[in-house]
Structures are given as C-alpha cells and as structure tokens.
Amino acid sequence: xxxxxxxxxxxxxxxxxxxxxxxxxxxxxxxxxxxxxxxxxxxxxxxxxxxxxxxxxxxxxxxxxxxxxxxxxxxxxxxxxxxxxxxxxxxxxxxxxxxxxxxxxxxxxxxxxxxxxxxxxxxxxxxxxxxxxxxxxxxxxxxxxxxxxxxxxxxxxxxxxxxxxxxxxxxxxxxxxxxxxxxxxxxxxxxxxxxxxxxxxxxxxxxxxxxxxxxxxxxxxxxxxxxxxxxxxxxxxxxxxxxxxxxxxxxxxxxxxxxxxxxxxxxxxxxxxxxxxxxxxxxxxxxxxxxxxxxxxxxxxxxxxxxxxxxxxxxxxxxxxxxxxxxxxxxxxxxxxxxxxxxxxxxxxxxxxxxxxxxxxxxxxxxxxxxxxxxxxxxxxxxxxxxxxxxxxxxxxxxxxxxxxxxxxxxxxxxxxxxxxxxxxxxxxxxxxxxxxxxxxxxxxxxxxxxxxxxxxxxxxxxxxxxxxxxxxxxxxxxxxxxxxxxxxxxxxxxxxxxxxxxxxxxxxxxxxxxxxxxxxxxxxxxxxxxxxxxxxxxxxxxxxxxxxxxxxxxxxxxxxxxxxxxxxxxxxxxxxxxxxxxxxxxxxxxxxxxxxxxxxxxxxxxxxxxxxxxxxxxxxxxxxxxxxxxxxxxxxxxxxxxxxxxxxxxxxxxxxxxxxxxxxxxxxxxxxxxxxxxxxxxxxxxxxxxxxxxxxxxxxxxxxxxxxxxxxxxxxxxxxxxxxxxxxxxxxxxxxxxxxxxxxxxxxxxxxxxxxxxxxxxxxxxxxxxxxxxxxxxxxxxxxxxxxxxxxxxxxxxxxxx
Numbered sequence: 001x002x003x004x005x006x007x008x009x010x011x012x013x014x015x016x017x018x019x020x021x022x023x024x025x026x027x028x029x030x031x032x033x034x035x036x037x038x039x040x041x042x043x044x045x046x047x048x049x050x051x052x053x054x055x056x057x058x059x060x061x062x063x064x065x066x067x068x069x070x071x072x073x074x075x076x077x078x079x080x081x082x083x084x085x086x087x088x089x090x091x092x093x094x095x096x097x098x099x100x101x102x103x104x105x106x107x108x109x110x111x112x113x114x115x116x117x118x119x120x121x122x123x124x125x126x127x128x129x130x131x132x133x134x135x136x137x138x139x140x141x142x143x144x145x146x147x148x149x150x151x152x153x154x155x156x157x158x159x160x161x162x163x164x165x166x167x168x169x170x171x172x173x174x175x176x177x178x179x180x181x182x183x184x185x186x187x188x189x190x191x192x193x194x195x196x197x198x199x200x201x202x203x204x205x206x207x208x209x210x211x212x213x214x215x216x217x218x219x220x221x222x223x224x225x226x227x228x229x230x231x232x233x234x235x236x237x238x239x240x241x242x243x244x245x246x247x248x249x250x251x252x253x254x255x256x257x258x259x260x261x262x263x264x265x266x267x268x269x270x271x272x273x274x275x276x277x278x279x280x281x282x283x284x285x286x287x288x289x290x291x292x293x294x295x296x297x298x299x300x301x302x303x304x305x306x307x308x309x310x311x312x313x314x315x316x317x318x319x320x321x322x323x324x325x326x327x328x329x330x331x332x333x334x335x336x337x338x339x340x341x342x343x344x345x346x347x348x349x350x351x352x353x354x355x356x357x358x359x360x361x362x363x364x365x366x367x368x369x370x371x372x373x374x375x376x377x378x379x380x381x382x383x384x385x386x387x388x389x390x391x392x393x394x395x396x397x398x399x400x401x402x403x404x405x406x407x408x409x410x411x412x413x414x415x416x417x418x419x420x421x422x423x424x425x426x427x428x429x430x431x432x433x434x435x436x437x438x439x440x441x442x443x444x445x446x447x448x449x450x451x452x453x454x455x456x457x458x459x460x461x462x463x464x465x466x467x468x469x470x471x472x473x474x475x476x477x478x479x480x481x482x483x484x485x486x487x488x489x490x491x492x493x494x495x496x497x498x499x500x501x502x503x504x505x506x507x508x509x510x511x512x513x514x515x516x517x518x519x520x521x522x523x524x525x526x527x528x529x530x531x532x533x534x535x536x537x538x539x540x541x542x543x544x545x546x547x548x549x550x551x552x553x554x555x556x557x558x559x560x561x562x563x564x565x566x567x568x569x570x571x572x573x574x575x576x577x578x579x580x581x582x583x584x585x586x587x588x589x590x591x592x593x594x595x596x597x598x599x600x601x602x603x604x605x606x607x608x609x610x611x612x613x614x615x616x617x618x619x620x621x622x623x624x625x626x627x628x629x630x631x632x633x634x635x636x637x638x639x640x641x642x643x644x645x646x647x648x649x650x651x652x653x654x655x656x657x658x659x660x661x662x663x664x665x666x667x668x669x670x671x672x673x674x675x676x677x678x679x680x681x682x683x684x685x686x687x688x689x690x691x692x693x694x695x696x697x698x699x700x701x702x703x704x705x706x707x708x709x710x711x712x713x714x715x716x717x718x719x720x721x722x723x724x725x726x727x728x729x730x731x732x733x734x735x736x737x738x739x740x741x742x743x744x745x746x747x748x749x750x751x752x753x754x755x756x757x758x759x760x761x762x763x764x765x766x767x768x769x770x771x772x773x774x775x776x777x778x779x780x781x782x783x784x785x786x787x788x789x790x791x792x793x794x795x796x797x798x799x800x801x802x803x
Contacts, residue, residue, distance in 0.1 A: 015263065017329045019064075023084065023259070024320055025338055027056035030080035031317055032346040033090055034291060037097055037115065041295040044397070045354065046097045048114055049295040052077040054288035055214050057316040058254070060084045061262035062212060062282075065270040066182060069175060072138040073152040073534070074184035075145075076116040077214055081184075087136045088118055090346055094353035101439040103571060105356055109140070110571030111439070117141040121573040122537065127450045127629070129539060131172040139537055140570045142561050146185060146192035150558045151576075153198050153527045154534020154542075155181035156207030160277060161490070161540065165516055168487050173539040180273050181534070183211040188219020188227045194558070197527040199281075203240055204522065206247050208273040210266075210280045214256070216287040216311075221302035234283035242278060250280040256287035257319035286314050361398050364432065368403050369393055371428055372410060374421040384413045404432060443572040444606050445630050450575075452608065452628035453706065457657035460616060460648035471615035472641040474651075475505040478619040479543070481652050482626055483513045486541060489626070492519045493528055493545025493581075502547060503583070503641040525554035529580065533563055536576035541626065549584025549635055550594040556603060563631050564606035577629040579622070580607075583638040585677035585728060586766075586773060592638075593766040593773065595676070598733030600633065601704055608632040608658055609705040613679035616645050617702065620656035627655075637677045659706030661713060667695035670787055671716040673738055674726035675701055678778065682726060685783035692784075693798075694791055704734065707741045714746030721753040722794065724787060728761045728777045735760050754794050759786050 034051035041049040055077050063084035082088035101111035108119045119140035162170040163177025202209045213233050217224045224231040234253050242248030254265040269280035288311040292299030372389035392406040407429045497520035500507035510518035532542035546552050567575050585595050612618035618636050625632045648654045665686050674682050686696045697716050717723050725735040735758035743749040761777040792799040
C-alpha cells in the first residue's frame, strides 16, 4: 500500500526556522502573484491567466530536494516551485503574463507562451549547450494535458545511460547519473493515456523519476469520481509499488497543506531515486484551487457552497501559517509584517514588469503618430489620415497590432499618392514587420552552424567494386558506422534489439554495440518518442524507431505539440535533436500501407520530413541529419528492404542536402513530381510514355519539409509548361501542398499552358491484397493515362483521344 508520509513525522529541530519562514514567504508571494495576475487579466492588461494558487506548500517542499542538474517536466501550476528555486522571478512571471517578447525580461518563451509555461535556457546565444549541471533545468511546458509525461521518460532515461555507461561523456550534462527527473501533473490529467504509458515505462526502465500528482479532486468542473477509479491515483497504482526483488515505485501520499509531511515525502522519494534509481509517485491530496481553473470562468458555477467552504478550510497557506504560529517559529505580528512586505514587493515587481513591457511599444506608437502627422501636413486631401491617427492616439489599448494596423490603413488609403512622408511611413512599417518577424515568427528550426540546411551535400561515389546488397543492409551499415563513432547515439523501438528489426535492418547491432545502444521497448509509441525527446534535451542523440508509419499516430500528439514546437516556443532556448525513423507507403492491409503525408506536413512544422526513395538515399539523409541539431522524421519505403542496391564507396561521408530535389529523368514535355514508393512506379511510367512520344522530366523532392528551397521544380516547369504531382496520400493531401509550394511560392503558375494536375490514392484506406492496392493507389497505368490525357488536351492532333 502507498505510505502516508505523515506516519513518520520529522522533528521540529529538523526544520530550521529560517527555512520554514523562507518557504512560507515564497508561497505567500506566489499566492499574491496569482491573485494580482487574475485581476490583470480581468482588467484587460493580459489575455488569459492560469495560476498555481492552492499548490504552493507542496511546491516549496519539493523545491528543497531539487538540485542543480535535475530536470522538471511539469505543467502550468508550478509557479511556486519555480520561484522557490529562483528559476523564475515574480517580475518574469508578470512579463510572461503580459506577453513581453524581450528574452532578458521573459526568458522562458520570449512572449510566445501564456503565463506559467516555464523553460530553462539550455542553449546560449550561439546555439551551444550550456552547462546543465550549473542550473535548475526545466523542459518547456506545454498546455495539452499530460503532454509533459512522455518526455519525462527520456529525461530520467538519460540519467540511467550516463550512470551505467561511464564511457559516455556526461560533462556538462550529468554527474554519474544522479540527476532526477521531476514530473508534475494534475489529478484529472492522469486519466490521459500518455500518463499510463509513462508510468509503466518508467517502472520497467527503473529510472530516477519523481512524479507528483497535485490532487484538488477536480479537472476544471469534472470531479474525481468521473476521472479516476476509487477517486485516488495512489490506490489504483498500488500494484506498481516496489516489493522485495521486484522493480516498481515508491508510492507516498501527503496532504497538500502539511509542510512537515511533504518535506518527509520528498526527502524519501528523492533519496531513493537519486541513489538507487527507484522511481516514485508522490500523491499530494487535499489540495485546493482558490480561484478556480483559470480566468476563463469561476468555480462557483460548479462547486457547492459546502465544497467551497471545505476547500477554504484546507487552504495550504492558512494551514501553514497556523502551524508556524503553533510551533512558535514566528509571532502573529512577524507574519503580518512578512505578508505586508511580500504584498508590496509583488506589486512593485508587477508594476516594473508592466512598465518594461509597455515602454518600447509606446515609443513605437509615438513614432507612428509622428509619421502620421507628417502625412497630414503633406497631404491635407487625405482626411482619413487624421481620423485613423486620432483613433490610435485615443485607444487605451497599447499594442503593436494597433500601431501596425493603423499604418496599413493609411498607406492603403494613400495608394494613389506619392511623397517623402508616405515613403517614410512605408520604411517604418517595413522595419517594424522585420522586427516583429523576429519576435513572433523566428526559431522554428535551429540557426546557422547547427542547422542541417547549411549542408550542401556530398554525392555518392560508385565504382565497379561497389557492393550490391539488400536495402536493409544499407541501413544496417550506416547505423553501424554512426554507433561506432558517436557514443551519444542510441536507437530504441519495438523489436530493434534482439530481433534486429522486423525487416532485419538492425541485425546484429545490439550484439555488437550493446543492449543500451540498440534497445527494445514495449509497445508504447508516444513514450518511445518521449524517451527520445527527454534524452535529446540532455545532450544525447536518439533515433526512435516507429515500427510502421501508420503507428506514428500514437505518437503524433507528442510529436506535434511538444517536439515540433520546442525550439519555437522557447525562442531558441531548447532543442531536442531526435530522429524519428519509420517506414511506410505500400505493403498490405489498411494499417500497413498508410501514407498520411498531408497530415504529417500540416502537423509537424518544426520537424524536417524526409521521404527517401531507397535506402541509399536514406543513408545520405541520416548522415546529414546526425551532423546537426534539428529534429527530423525519415520515412523509408517499406517494400524496398529486399531490393538490391549498391553501397556507395563513400557511404560514411555521403550526404543528401535537405530541400534540394533530384532530377531523375530529364524531359521537355511535362514535369512529374513524386517521392518515396511512387518513384519506382513513376520510373516505369516514364519509360512507357517515352515509347508514346512523351518526354517526362521526373523529379524527386527528397524532402517535403523543407521543400525545394531553390526552385528546381519551378525551373523545370518553365521548360515543360506542364506539371503533374503524384503520391499515394489522400486527395488534397501532400500533392496539394506541393502544388501550392511550386505554383504560389515559386510563382510557376505563369509558366503553365495547361492546368496543373494531381494524382493520388482514393480517399479511403487501402484494402488488403494486390487488387485492393491496384484499385486504390496510383498504378503505372494511372500515371501513363493521366499524363497522356494532359498531353492530349495540349496537343490533340499529336496525341489523339484514347479509347
């Protein structure tokens, strides 16, 4: 059974008065920040607020056992914990509430995240790793409930790797694997599937994680009886509890208002996790939420009067204050003074944060007003300038949106005019757009020296001595090379270890490099990816294997909400160089023949998406990706592992650049753009079309994110004046994306003399068997007939209508 931490009370002498009063002060200031923060939202100064009121005492206790080098993977109720560590300040808290974009004032996200979404900065200004052992680390918070749990597995797993394998250099990342990964989650969010994946995986892996569940018995308006069996996460997790000679958890229960009990719980939980890598669950009960869930509503709407009175009686600050007085650690007057000083300090910091945020925007506003005044003087025939200027000047809401919108209105109204004042406004507006692009639209990927986009590529070299092998062996050889050369690299996934992969692409690698380098996992795609993300945050280079592309959906939420947005939402402060490797496209059956590329392209911006046509191309892409720091998804062709390929003589050094298509067959009548498994179909179709007198230029984009960075496809269309985009996604999927990129971004539309076309699979999933595949996905005949019909429309005399 879970152990109530209060069964063994600490003596008062073990809790120094100074520590207790410091923690109470931190908790009190945090509560004041929550109360004022809500008012700032309701007054219109901030857009939305979500706060950690009611959770303060547990968090100051947890902070006592969090050391430099440790990692937090938490959620948006943890402000008190961050204040207690000094990892966030009251002023930074309000700066984030106001969406201040200055990284000096708001280092967690540069104004990109709503309040209480914290992150330490793991990278310096040049994108180099900082020393994680010299700071309190927190992985960037994400709003989706339980999203933080997937990466928690990897943060803890990294400690296991650093401890068990001393040849792995942990300098700046680990001190012999003594770092704990602290996870926090609300009681209702433990209903999410990814929580259970994480909880089970951490127990199986025996990694140093301490998971705290803040239990206030609600998930917004929904009480625990609808969330959790027995209304207790610790009770239903009792089967996970560690017994003699088994793996498992230390499970502790502590009341959220009992400071002594919480100190005891975290002391025990962290000691076992740090020294022996025994994971822990700390179930913190009898918590409250005095202001309700967030500023979007009031909990008086769904909680009874009796419930609200009950919660008031358990307010952790009231209870801690009573306990301090009862223990004689401070007098009533001393606490009154501490609280008054704390309130004054929070107000001072709030005011400073608001003024710091507002001042540069007011300066910009005045610059626009001055420019408007010049236009008024020079163009009295434009009465709209005065009205727009006056509206901006009188608007009590000061933000960049209003400044920019006013300027754009004036320039549009003056579209038929020309003057130095209008040019000056145009220049000011352009300058502001550039600055705001940096504020809000930058850092989706890493920059400059750490970016794979700088790689120009190295061509594959073949000779008469080049070995011809199964495609799977190309993958095996390239991973063997990288495992031999980079001790940070490891591969995890279902069946990759002992079996060597379901297609034997890892055959023998686990035996050669060790089980810790090529490692089997359970069937748990979300936390396979999370295991990679967390480890990558700690300086390692994971390759996570998702057995089939169809199964990526299990991990898609983590990939989209967490990994893809990580570098962006931290304004370049964190990066996780994870490579997701999978295989897809054609095989057999509804769930082994998927190609949902449109979904991937739309959901994974921030991750490079590579679609090699064969295993040699895949090897060249891995060489490129592993040399840099961006995350990526590589989708190999599932039915190509047994096809013969020649191994380049320079396999180790050969690199495929990202966003650079390859022309596989030159032609002059029509451009055919496709990728992956469709390349072989296209090649055969090109051969047949050549016999019909149609010259096809076949282009493989090789990567879809990024896509054709230098306009090669547009150049081809300038020659052929006709284009077909082919793939086996659904109609309107990746082919539509490619068409938009080429016709709009590359402005190739003007060079067309025939309507552009797409050829895709049907809207439904592919049925089992060869016939189902043939009548669902594009076939050679489909490609030939589609292109023939396009040529008939252009030159009916030369290409008569087919029967």
